[in-house]
Amino acid sequence: MVLAKNETVLNGALRHGVAFPHSCKVGGCAACKCRLVSGQVRELTDKSYLLSREEIRDNFILGCQSIPLSDVTVELPVNPLANQHTTGTLTRQMMLTHDIAEIFLTLDDPVRYLPGQHASLRALYTEIPARCYSFAHRCAEDGNREICFFVRRVPNGLFSNWLLDPASLNQRVAVEASLGDFHLRPGDSALVCMAGGSGLSPLIALLEGACDTEAVNRPVYLLMGARSQRDLYYTDEIRALQQRWRAPFTFLPVLSEEPADSDWSGLRGWVTDALTPEITANAQGYLCGPPPMIDVAIERMTALGMDREAIFFDKFSDQTAR
Numbered sequence: 001m002v003l004a005k006n007e008t009v010l011n012g013a014l015r016h017g018v019a020f021p022h023s024c025k026v027g028g029c030a031a032c033k034c035r036l037v038s039g040q041v042r043e044l045t046d047k048s049y050l051l052s053r054e055e056i057r058d059n060f061i062l063g064c065q066s067i068p069l070s071d072v073t074v075e076l077p078v079n080p081l082a083n084q085h086t087t088g089t090l091t092r093q094m095m096l097t098h099d100i101a102e103i104f105l106t107l108d109d110p111v112r113y114l115p116g117q118h119a120s121l122r123a124l125y126t127e128i129p130a131r132c133y134s135f136a137h138r139c140a141e142d143g144n145r146e147i148c149f150f151v152r153r154v155p156n157g158l159f160s161n162w163l164l165d166p167a168s169l170n171q172r173v174a175v176e177a178s179l180g181d182f183h184l185r186p187g188d189s190a191l192v193c194m195a196g197g198s199g200l201s202p203l204i205a206l207l208e209g210a211c212d213t214e215a216v217n218r219p220v221y222l223l224m225g226a227r228s229q230r231d232l233y234y235t236d237e238i239r240a241l242q243q244r245w246r247a248p249f250t251f252l253p254v255l256s257e258e259p260a261d262s263d264w265s266g267l268r269g270w271v272t273d274a275l276t277p278e279i280t281a282n283a284q285g286y287l288c289g290p291p292p293m294i295d296v297a298i299e300r301m302t303a304l305g306m307d308r309e310a311i312f313f314d315k316f317s318d319q320t321a322r
Helices: 009-015 053-057 158-164 197-210 235-244 291-303
Strands: 033-038 041-043 060-062 066-068 073-075 084-095 100-111 118-123 131-134 144-152 172-179 190-196 220-226 249-255 283-289 311-315
Touching: 009 066, 041 060, 084 158, 100 158, 100 172, 118 144, 118 158, 131 144, 131 197, 144 158, 144 197, 190 197, 190 291, 197 220, 197 235, 197 283, 235 249, 283 291, 291 311
Parallel strands: 190 220, 190 283, 220 249, 283 311
Antiparallel strands: 033 060, 033 073, 041 066, 084 100, 084 172, 100 144, 118 131, 118 172
C-alpha cells in the first residue's frame, strides 16, 4: 500500500482498511506497537518510555509515531482474542462518583478477553469516533454477553458524555474486542496495583480474574489515587475482594486535594508518594490511569529497585474530541 507524505504507519494502515490495533494515536499507550521487519522509519518521539528493553532490542516501533523513509514491512503482535466484532445495547448507567459511571452493554454475541484488556466502542448512527475502554470485570470461560466499563465524564468529551447521557439508554453500540496486552503475568511475587480515576476498571477485572487462579495466593497492594473523598468509589467491592483473597491484600486510597480540616484519616498527597521499599520489594507493578501518574510511578518504582521489565501499565489519555 502507498502512504501519503509524512503519514504514519498506523494512519496509513487504517486508511487502507488494515485492522491495526490502536487506541490513543499520540504515542501514549503502546497499543499500536509492532515489529519493524524491514525498511527504515523516522520516529517522532522517544519510544523507550513505553517499550521494554526486549521490545526495543527486537526492533519494535510505535505505529502512530513512525513515518516510513522507505518501503517497510511490519509484524503485529499475535493476539488470539483479537478481531471479535459484535454489537450491543447500552442497558444501564450506574453513577459511581460525580463524574464516573459504570456502564453496561448487553451484546448480541459473547466476547472473550483477558482481564485487563480493553475494547473499542462506537455509538452506531452517530458521527462520534470510536473510543477504547477497559473491561471492568473478569471474563467467564465461554465469554461475556454483558460487559461493563468505568467511564469518566470528560469535559467536552463527545463519547464519554454520550455514554453517560440517560438519553443514550437502549441505543446501539458497535464493539471490537479484545485489545491490548495489559493482563496478569505469571509469578509468585507481590502485586503492586495503582489506579487513578477510571483506571481502576482493568485492575478490578485483573484481581477478579486472579481469584480463580493460584495468583490469589500472591500478596496485593492496591493503591488508589483520588482528589477527595467524593472521588473514591468501588470501596465495598474492593473489601469484598479482600475477603476472597488468600494472601495479604492491602488497600491504600490516597487523596491529593482533601480539605485539611476534614475527617479523612487516611493517606494524603500524590498516590505515587505512597510507594515504599517494603511495597515494591520483589514485586510486579500494574499501573492504570493518567499518563503523568504512570510516568512518575515507573520512575519511583525503578528508583526503589523494581525491575522495569516487571512493570506493566495502561495509560488512559483524555481525547476531548472523542
